[in-house]
Amino acid sequence: MGVASRLSQHHLVSRRRVTRRKPVVRRKLAWNDAIGAAPDVALPTPLPEPNADGLAPLGFDAPHVPSALDFPLTTLGFGDPLRWLAAGWQDFRRAPHIGLFFGVCFVLMGWALVGTFRRAPEYTLALSAGFLLMGPFLCLGLYHASRELEEGHRPSFGSALTAWRQSGAQLAIFAAVLLVLEMLWGRAAMIVFAISLDGVPDFNQPLASFLTEEYITFALIYTLVGAVFAGLIYAISVVSMPLLLDRQVDAVSAGLLSMRLVLTQTGVMLWWAALIAGLTLLALVPGFLGLLLVGPLLGHASWHAYRAAVPR
Template identity: 35%
Template sequence: MSQHFKETPQNAITESKIARVIPCKELDVGDPIKWLSLGLRDFFRTPGLSVFYGVIFAIIPWTIAYLVQLTGWHLVILPAIVCFMLIGPFLAAGLYDVSWELEKGHKPSLRHSLRAITRNAVNEWGFGLMLMILMIFWLRVASLIHALYPQYLDPTLENLLPFLALGTVVGAGFTMLVFFISAFTQPILMERKVDIATAVLTSVNAVWVNKVPMFIWGGIIFTSVALGFVTGFVGFIFLMPLIGYASWHAYIDAIEIKRERKYE
């Protein structure tokens, strides 16, 4: 299946004094479904690697849930979900590598995928640090929201609703911010020798220019995370590798390249 060229739209960020911005392509509304289809193909072509990474992704929210149960601080559930979505793009580097290897006609290996983070190490670890700072900042905001809850009130739905609503609004804002800066940053840093500012600005630009298809894609990611939690984290074993592979194909479709690329 060939990745066809698409019309290059007027980019949202035309000039930046911080870094250059790699031009993006115009996406179609139906592209997210195509990315899922290609991601599913990658999953079944590498079942062992896919399950390995899926189990890792399942362990992370299980640990979060265990800590929530251990501390009894149930208001941490919402920020924990957001934290999971913050860390996810960074941990998906290995999955991107698997799809990249398949695209090049190579046989993916665990060792090769685990070394993916070292290809542009300084900037990739800088990106990870950026996500960690955002995560810590969100946890501090969540702690502040929790501190506003009067201790003398019973933890009923009626009493919790205002604080849950506030947490939802703030969490949605953080999630949107992270989606803009991380949608394509990691694969850009993996494949191209660019600095973190270039990768982040390119990601923001591509999401902004393609708001409708990227909004759909963001909804698919959020739904997958929600399904993973509903299934007691077991669903992450399948869903997170699928989303990781599909995200690589989203990157190939969205960011301008020097020559046509093919995926057989």
């Protein structure tokens, strides 16, 4: 018993004297992934070999992977928007069932806009802003169909309806940004309406009764405010929605890249915006029924505009 006690006591004392070494925290780098993710990035020469445990050598930094802001932009010409429309029409003819569904959605949105104008005209511009918010998201299905056709696949109706799932989180962030802009637009429109007019005008009166200084000033300010917000929404969304659908980028970078395209190639992008606005106005004439064709046509064409502006 005495020998056993001494051995046990010696064992405990020895364990107390053992100093535990803290694990060395070393940064684990995605060695092979970093190299494969950025093949065009200049790496150190010669490239350091990884350690036996798969870690990068100390003092080595992972190569910088370009963000969406680093994407090159193609120099566009004034004839390109017409080619986008021609390519969009071909996509519509190859998948008419998808295009007509979204065209019906656009027609219903137009009828809702007319009903609001007749019953509560002060909310017309705010509702228009809401439709500008919904339009790009409805076009996600058209973008998806154009991409499938581009890759030689036949797009399905179900996949077009659920195209938003591919980048749901970033699309939600982008939707929040557009929603804030839409709310600011609506508030600004209400303020202009309140300070310019004494009450809601009666639109059943003859047209000559609106040719007064008060109504003309109101129309100019109302249009100017709408143009500023519509231009801002157009600038951040002209290619950002197809970009979010096609590549794994964040919403902020996609919006900034879209603005960079508009600011660096303003003439062509203004021409593209004028074509969109002109075709949309023409589609409104026959009771919004023209949107059955013009809506999906512009959706498919917007995908080709993205493909032409942002090379692969």
